[in-house]
Amino acid sequence: MITIVDYGMGNLGSILNMLKKIGATGQISSDAAVIGAATKLILPGVGAFDAAMERIQQSGLRPVLDARALEARVPVLGICLGMQLLGESSEEGVLPGLGWLPAKVLDFRRRIPSELKVPHMGWNLVRTATASPLTAGLAEMQEPRFYFVHSYFMQCQEPSDSILRTTYGLEFDSGVQRGNIFGVQFHPEKSHRFGMHLLSNFAKV
Amino acid sequence: MLRVRVIPCLQLRDGALVKTVQFKKPAYIGDPVNTVRIFNELEVDELAFVDIEASRLGREPNWALLREITDECFMPLSYGGGVASLATAERLFNMGFEKVIINSATLTTPGLIAEIARVFGTQAVIAAIDVRTNWLGRAQTASHSGTRTGDMTPDRWAAALEAEGAGEILLTSIDREGTWRGFDVRLTASVTAAVRVPVIAHGGCGTLAHMAEVVQQGGASAVAVGSLVVYQGQGLGVLVNFPERDELARRLGGAA
Amino acid sequence: MTELRVCARCVYDERTPGVSFDGEGICNYCRQVDQLAEQYGTGTSRGEAALQAIIEEIRRAGRGRKYDCVVGVSGGTDSSYLLILAKQWGLRPLAVHYDNTWNSAIATQNIRKVTSALKVDLDTLVIDNAESEDIYRAFLRAGVPEFDASTDIAFAQTLRQRAARHGVRYILEGHSFMAEGLAPVGKNYFDGGYVRDVHARFGERPLRTYPNLTFWQFMKWALVYRQKFIRPLWYVAYSKADARRVLEAETGWQYYGGHHLENRATAFLHTIYNPQRFGLDNRNLAIGAEARTGQISHEEALRRLRTPLTPDPELVTYVKKRLGLSDDQYAQLMSGPVRTYRDFKTYKRRFERLRPFFFVLAKANLVPMSFYLKYCFPQRAS
Numbered sequence: 143m144i145t146i147v148d149y150g151m152g153n154l155g156s157i158l159n160m161l162k163k164i165g166a167t168g169q170i171s172s173d174a175a176v177i178g179a180a181t182k183l184i185l186p187g188v189g190a191f192d193a194a195m196e197r198i199q200q201s202g203l204r205p206v207l208d209a210r211a212l213e214a215r216v217p218v219l220g221i222c223l224g225m226q227l228l229g230e231s232s233e234e235g236v237l238p239g240l241g242w243l244p245a246k247v248l249d250f251r252r253r254i255p256s257e258l259k260v261p262h263m264g265w266n267l268v269r270t271a272t273a274s275p276l277t278a279g280l281a282e283m284q285e286p287r288f289y290f291v292h293s294y295f296m297q298c299q300e301p302s303d304s305i306l307r308t309t310y311g312l313e314f315d316s317g318v319q320r321g322n323i324f325g326v327q328f329h330p331e332k333s334h335r336f337g338m339h340l341l342s343n344f345a346k347v
Numbered sequence: 348m349l350r351v352r353v354i355p356c357l358q359l360r361d362g363a364l365v366k367t368v369q370f371k372k373p374a375y376i377g378d379p380v381n382t383v384r385i386f387n388e389l390e391v392d393e394l395a396f397v398d399i400e401a402s403r404l405g406r407e408p409n410w411a412l413l414r415e416i417t418d419e420c421f422m423p424l425s426y427g428g429g430v431a432s433l434a435t436a437e438r439l440f441n442m443g444f445e446k447v448i449i450n451s452a453t454l455t456t457p458g459l460i461a462e463i464a465r466v467f468g469t470q471a472v473i474a475a476i477d478v479r480t481n482w483l484g485r486a487q488t489a490s491h492s493g494t495r496t497g498d499m500t501p502d503r504w505a506a507a508l509e510a511e512g513a514g515e516i517l518l519t520s521i522d523r524e525g526t527w528r529g530f531d532v533r534l535t536a537s538v539t540a541a542v543r544v545p546v547i548a549h550g551g552c553g554t555l556a557h558m559a560e561v562v563q564q565g566g567a568s569a570v571a572v573g574s575l576v577v578y579q580g581q582g583l584g585v586l587v588n589f590p591e592r593d594e595l596a597r598r599l600g601g602a603a
Numbered sequence: 604m605t606e607l608r609v610c611a612r613c614v615y616d617e618r619t620p621g622v623s624f625d626g627e628g629i630c631n632y633c634r635q636v637d638q639l640a641e642q643y644g645t646g647t648s649r650g651e652a653a654l655q656a657i658i659e660e661i662r663r664a665g666r667g668r669k670y671d672c673v674v675g676v677s678g679g680t681d682s683s684y685l686l687i688l689a690k691q692w693g694l695r696p697l698a699v700h701y702d703n704t705w706n707s708a709i710a711t712q713n714i715r716k717v718t719s720a721l722k723v724d725l726d727t728l729v730i731d732n733a734e735s736e737d738i739y740r741a742f743l744r745a746g747v748p749e750f751d752a753s754t755d756i757a758f759a760q761t762l763r764q765r766a767a768r769h770g771v772r773y774i775l776e777g778h779s780f781m782a783e784g785l786a787p788v789g790k791n792y793f794d795g796g797y798v799r800d801v802h803a804r805f806g807e808r809p810l811r812t813y814p815n816l817t818f819w820q821f822m823k824w825a826l827v828y829r830q831k832f833i834r835p836l837w838y839v840a841y842s843k844a845d846a847r848r849v850l851e852a853e854t855g856w857q858y859y860g861g862h863h864l865e866n867r868a869t870a871f872l873h874t875i876y877n878p879q880r881f882g883l884d885n886r887n888l889a890i891g892a893e894a895r896t897g898q899i900s901h902e903e904a905l906r907r908l909r910t911p912l913t914p915d916p917e918l919v920t921y922v923k924k925r926l927g928l929s930d931d932q933y934a935q936l937m938s939g940p941v942r943t944y945r946d947f948k949t950y951k952r953r954f955e956r957l958r959p960f961f962f963v964l965a966k967a968n969l970v971p972m973s974f975y976l977k978y979c980f981p982q983r984a985s
Contacts, residue, residue, distance in 0.1 A: 156443045160421060188440075189468040223468075251543075259545040259568050261470045261514055265392055266349045287350070289393075289423055291445070291470045310349055332423045332445065334390045363732055375812075378704035378732035380925065381867070388708035415924060579718060584727030585702060588715040591855075 144345065145180035148172040149201045151194050152186030152224065156331040164338050166345040178206040181216055182347075187223025191247065191294070192235030194223055211242050215322040217347045218242075219276075225318065225325030226296055234294050242323045244299040245315070251293070254311025261293040262310045268328075274305040274319045275347050276326075279339060288316070288328035288336055296327065351562050351599040352569035355386055355576045355589070356395040356549060359428065362412055366577055367399065368525030370477075370493040376577045379412060382587050383419045386576075389589045391422065395448065395517070395571060397475075398428025402451040403492040408435065410442075417443035425473055427517075431456050436463045440471065448517060450475035451490040453508060454497065464512030473547070474513035476501055478534055479521040486534055493521050501534060502541040509542045516546045517571065523551030525574050527581040530561035539566030547571050553581065555590060555598045562599060613784065613891035614904050620790065621982060632785050633895055635976070639780050639837065646781075646840030654838035658692045661773045661833070670697040672773040672833075673766040675758060676717070676725070678710030678865045681777030681836065683717045683856055684846035688835060689775060690721050697769055701761040701814070702729040703754045703868055705925075710865035713856050720854035726769075728761040731812040738798070738813065739868065740926050741805035743936045747943060748881045750872045752793035752801075753813070760795070760816035763824040772830050778973060779836035782843050784892040786977065790883055792944040792951070794978070795820070800948040818950050825969040832971040842898060843889075871922050874914045880937055884908065954978040 144166060146154050154170045161168035168184075171177055185207075187194050198204055211218050220228045229239045232247035239247070250260045268288060270281045280286045295314035298304050306317025306326070318325045324344065330337030358365050358373065364382055365373035376382070379396075386394055396416065398408060408429050417424060426439055427448025436447045452459050453474060463472050477489045478501050488497035488504050497504065505516050518538050520531040528551050535548045545568035548561040552572045561567045579586040607616040610630035615622050623631045644650030665671020674689055674696045676682040689696045698718050718725050738753045762774050795816040802810060824830045850856035859865040864873070877883040887908060894904035923933050944951070954961065958979040965975035 153440065153443060153445070155417070155441065156421075159418065159443070163421070188471065189466065193466070256543070260543060261545075262349065263470060263515065263545055264349050264352045264569065290349075291423070293470070329423070329445075332421060334387075334421050337421065375729060375731065377702060377729050378735070378925075381704050381706065381732070384921070385706065385708040385711060389712065418924070579715065579725040579727075584698075584700060584725040585729050586700070586715055586725060586727060587706070587708075587711045589712075 143180070144168040144182045144184055145177060146170045146184045146186060147177060147203065147207070149194070149203055150197045152188050152221070153329070153331065154186055157184060157186060157221070160331045160337060160341055161345070164342050164345065166341065172201065172203070174203055174206045177203060178209065180210060182344075183207075183210060183216060183218045184344075185218060185220045185224035185227065187221065187225075187227060189223060190234060191223065191226060191232040191239070192237045194227055195235070195237040195239065198227075207240070211240075211323060217322050217344070218324065219344050220323075220325035221331075222292060222327060222329055225327055226292075226294060228318070228323060228325050229296055232294055243303060243318060243320050243325070245296050245303070245318065246299075247294045247296050249294055250311065258311045261291055262295075263291045264289070265333075266290050266308050266310060266328075268306045268308050268316050271304045271307050272302050272319070274317070274324075276319060276324050276340065276343050277305050277317060278343055280306075280336075283336065283339065286336055288326070288330065288333040288340075290316070290328045292327060296325070348600070350392070350596070351558070351567075352392045352547075353558065353590070353595060353599075354393045354395050354547065354569055354571045355391055356397060356571040356573050357382065357577075358573070359396055359398045359409065359412070360400055362409060364577070365399070366525065366573060370399075370521050370524060373399065376585055377587065380415050380419060383416050385587050386589065387420050387422070390592075391589055393423045393425070393569075394420065395425040396427070397448065398426075399492055401429025402431075402490075403494060405429075408439070410438075413439070413444075414442060427473070427475055431459065433459070433462050433466065436467070436471075440467060446471050446473050446515070448473045448475045449513075450477065451495075454490050454495070458511075460508060460511045460513050464514070469512050469514035469544075472513050473515040473517050474505070474508035474511075475517040475519065476504055476508070476538070477519045477521055478531070489521060502537045505538045505546075506541045509544050513544060515544055516542060518546055518548055519571075520550035524549075526551055527553030527574060529553060529557040530565065530567075530570070532561050532565040535561050535565030535567050539568075545569060549573075555594060558595075559598045609905070610891075612901065613895040614887050614908050615891055619887075635785055636780050636895060643837045645838060650838040654835055657833055658694065661694060664772060665695065668770055669695070670724075670769055670771050671695045672775050673697050673699050673762055673769070673771050674775045675762045675777075676700050676714055677758075678706070678713035678859075680843050680846050680850070680858070681779060681782070683713060683850050683854070684841075685775055685777040685835065686717055686721055686723055687849065687853065688839075690723070696723055696775065697765065697771065698723045698725045699762050699765045700725060700727045701754065701758040702727055703757065703866065704730060704732045704735045705866050705868040707859070707865055707867055707870075709857055709859040713859075713865070716855045717850070726765050728757075728765070728814060730757065730814075734808060734810055734813050736926050737806045737808040738802055738810070740807075740928075741802045743926070744805040744939070745801045745947070746939050746941045747801065747947075748790040748877055748883060749793055749797070749944065750876050751868050753798050754866070754868060755793050756795050756798050756816045757814050760814040760820060763816070763820075763828075763830055764814060766830055767824070767828050772828070774830055774832050776832060776834050776971065777836060778834050778971075779841045780973070781896050782836070782841055782889070782892055784888050784895065785973070786888060790877075790881060790943070792949070794818075794950045794954075797944055797947055797949040804947075818953065821970075825964055829969060831968040833968065834971065834973070842896075844898070867918060867921060870915070871918055874912050875919060878912055878914075881941070884912065886912070951978065955981055
């Protein structure tokens with residue numbers, strides 16, 4: 143059972159929809175008790191960094207999330223903003239992230255040529271880096287690509303934590319893993335069969 | 348490499364799919380849910396829906412139909428038509444739409460774009476600019492299904508909307524819509540030069556060459572297509588279709 | 604327990620409506636196919652010559668017009684292949700499609716690929732989606748096996764309408780009795796009166812966009828417009844497997860895996876509705892035909908027929924969604940009273956009474972010969 147954390151931000155229905163499509167069992171929950179007993183978590187997120195961290199604080203879910211991720215070490219998958227929250231901080235805001243992964247989130251606008259539009263929006267290719275059960279079989283697919291929509295990108299401090307890389311004016315980490323903590327910058331639930339493949343992998347982790 | 352997005356833009360009216368020419372004479376195309384399923388099977392990049400009567404008639408989106416549509420899709424969806432409040436936008440996002448398209452409300456409800464962008468992020472808001480060329484040859488922005496005219500030129504209006512928080516601009520040439528003549532490249536170039544956010548060119552696409560032209564010469568980041576994906580050809584029968592992926596890749600390449 | 608008696612050549616068994624077996628254990632449908640093959644010279648030089656004469660006539664009659672014939676297309680094997688043949692023969696076809704709003708992507712992409720590779724124009728008639736749903740609900744409530752009758756009738760009417768609109772008298776159809784066999788009447792009946800009556804009794808919305816082939820429309824097209832029906836595949840050797848290979852190579856056409864599975868309504872009919880509600884397996888037509896023509900062995904045919912159908916559960920979800928049915932409502936409809944076409948006001952008896960008249964029309968190709976054979980004879984009790 144994959145539990146999708148509802149802290150008030152993110153396209154939860156779509157994620158659940160794709161889990162159903164691939165035959166995985168999923169549920170959406172904002173309940174601390176339910177999340178506290180979850181064996182696998184997805185942390186979604188759409189919107190601004192600080193707004194998300196505030197919502198998580200206000201929801202009272204921070205303690206159970208930390209417990210699940212860092213003590214029980216259940217597999218956790220952060221999606222889009224959800225992946226960015228896994229890091230320590232973001233140039234988008236002032237609040238600290240969850241800090242489950244040594245990484246910082248940086249602004250595209252300051253670093254890529256001005257002809258390139260921001261947000262990075264659309265289908266882009268991914269390349270596998272460090273091997274990971276989350277990305278198994280992706281390299282064998284023809285031109286594995288996913289739907290991205292973000293203005294900020296993550297850069298891992300430990301290069302070995304990077305499992306997928308993508309180029310948009312610069313190379314950034316589009317997929318990360320550190321132990322039981324996984325993250326993808328793109329939206330698998332909106333990436334057709336590529337997303338289905340990735341979520342199937344996560345269901346099997 | 349970031350691919351150029353080719354986005355079928357589907358018009359909804361009264362629970363059915365239709366297609367207008369220069370915003371007039373909607374012709375019946377078919378069932379929205381089945382058509383969406385076809386595009387999903389074809390793995391198109393993205394889909395946009397516009398309810399062509401909602402704003403003009405002051406109506407709410409057709410929630411039942413939209414729910415059926417989101418069930419069918421595993422790619423990004425945008426919706427426009429009658430989006431005039433934060434509550435409506437929120438309901439759409441919860442339902443599974445990635446982005447809302449705001450057009451008429453930019454005039455009737457100033458500050459709406461900023462509000463939605465603040466809560467949901469700028470990437471969640473597409474500002475739609477419909478442009479008509481008046482008899483003097485000057486480009487004018489229009490709203491409410493083309494029935495009202497605005498003051499600013501399209502490029503300045505686009506810049507204003509970007510400043511307010513729009514993450515993308517959907518630029519539609521009313522004159523070219525449904526005519527298969529090609530996009531208004533000059534108009535597109537004037538707008539892409541004025542903003543940093545992606546601009547989606549819309550209106551007039553008849554061939555893949557038109558797409559390449561508006562991307563390479565007009566600076567568009569994406570193209571929205573209407574007639575091309577619902578008819579076999581100009582003046583020919585209804586046929587829901589999408590160009591072959593390898594052909595698109597060959598013609599359009601990527602951006603990064 | 605005695606086993607079912609099966610034809611020694613095809614796969615029709617004693618349950619098949621109107622079937623009988625001769626001294627050699629071969630069924631009447633096989634014999635009928637043999638007769639047609641002899642009559643039309645299928646695959647022989649005689650058949651070719653007869654077809655060439657018809658093609659010449661079509662070309663002559665169509666001179667000075669934009670199109671000289673109309674070909675009904677669905678994205679499926681037969682109609683797509685027929686377009687290739689039509690172009691090879693130097694004809695100038697207009698492709699016509701009736702869209703019941705339940706097409707799959709494969710169907711529309713196939714139509715696109717074939718018409719664009721062959722540079723053939725397409726004309727389409729799309730029914731209003733709400734009407735389409737009303738008709739299907741009506742057929743479910745009626746409890747008859749012919750769930751998709753409305754599509755077949757509308758397709759026929761659309762072909763004739765579009766032909767008339769473009770001033771074309773010749774309609775080419777991709778039916779092949781060799782590749783598909785002849786359909787027994789019993790659970791596979793359709794005519795415009797049937798659709799109208801089922802809808803009148805069980806439908807809710809008025810039909811405004813549905814193109815019905817009523818009896819008088821049928822007469823108008825045959826007697827006033829004098830439209831002629833040609834089935835080229837009755838004259839030439841034809842195998843679906845070969846056709847698919849040619850289509851794939853020349854147009855990028857793709858196989859959709861199974862008779863008529865390119866349309867969701869027909870897929871529902873063949874893989875879920877008919878098998879579950881009536882115990883009907885419509886694969887017997889095509890599989891039987893393959894055995895009859897020696898493409899596969901008799902044992903292989905029986906084995907294939909015994910392999911269970913794999914219905915797609917998503918298809919049921921889709922049907923419920925389109926027709927606005929809850930799980931309970933769907934379950935009720937799938938277990939309600941069962942009826943046949945004879946419980947409705949169809950044209951069947953009229954067709955039977957007018958048999959000599961239709962024989963003349965069939966000989967003149969003003970109505971399809973297969974129509975005459977299927978409709979103008981009383982259904983034999985099995």
